[in-house]
Amino acid sequence: MAQQNLVSLFLIAAILLCCQAHASDVCDKAEYVDLCKSVVKGATDPKAAIKTSLEFLLSETQRLKASSGKFKNSQFIDVCTENYDSAIDDLNNSLKNLQSNDIASLKITLSGSLSFYETCNDAVAEGGKGVVQVASKLVKKDNKLKHIAANALHFATLLK
Numbered sequence: 001m002a003q004q005n006l007v008s009l010f011l012i013a014a015i016l017l018c019c020q021a022h023a024s025d026v027c028d029k030a031e032y033v034d035l036c037k038s039v040v041k042g043a044t045d046p047k048a049a050i051k052t053s054l055e056f057l058l059s060e061t062q063r064l065k066a067s068s069g070k071f072k073n074s075q076f077i078d079v080c081t082e083n084y085d086s087a088i089d090d091l092n093n094s095l096k097n098l099q100s101n102d103i104a105s106l107k108i109t110l111s112g113s114l115s116f117y118e119t120c121n122d123a124v125a126e127g128g129k130g131v132v133q134v135a136s137k138l139v140k141k142d143n144k145l146k147h148i149a150a151n152a153l154h155f156a157t158l159l160k
Helices: 003-028 033-040 046-068 074-098 103-126 129-132 137-158
Strands: none
Touching: 003 033, 003 046, 003 129, 003 137, 033 046, 033 137, 046 074, 046 103, 046 137, 074 103, 074 137, 103 129, 103 137
């Protein structure tokens, strides 16, 4: 009887350890692990993690676009606003590609959204010190979205 209880206890511990390891695997090799864990909030498979990330990116990109529109007469910030529109299009297409299980297209549209965030940062930097100072919060949020998109691209590499 004691031996049977010991075996049962061992099996339960093994199952718990297995599941716990699996749950953390989705973020373990992401480029931005802490950010990954805060965004995917316990998602255990790459598809769920991508979906959560895409929904977060869409919401935050729309907010960032709205806040970038508050800057007046800045051609450099206007580049950001235009790129946020393009990122939103790519993120919506990414959701469609994920739903249809078109992994190749998903990777392409995710990469596109990532490049739109980068283009915004480049445009702000080209504006010089004054634009960089005025848009520092925008750039900080933009970088966060770029990192989340990079993590989502990592999740796409885990899909089969």
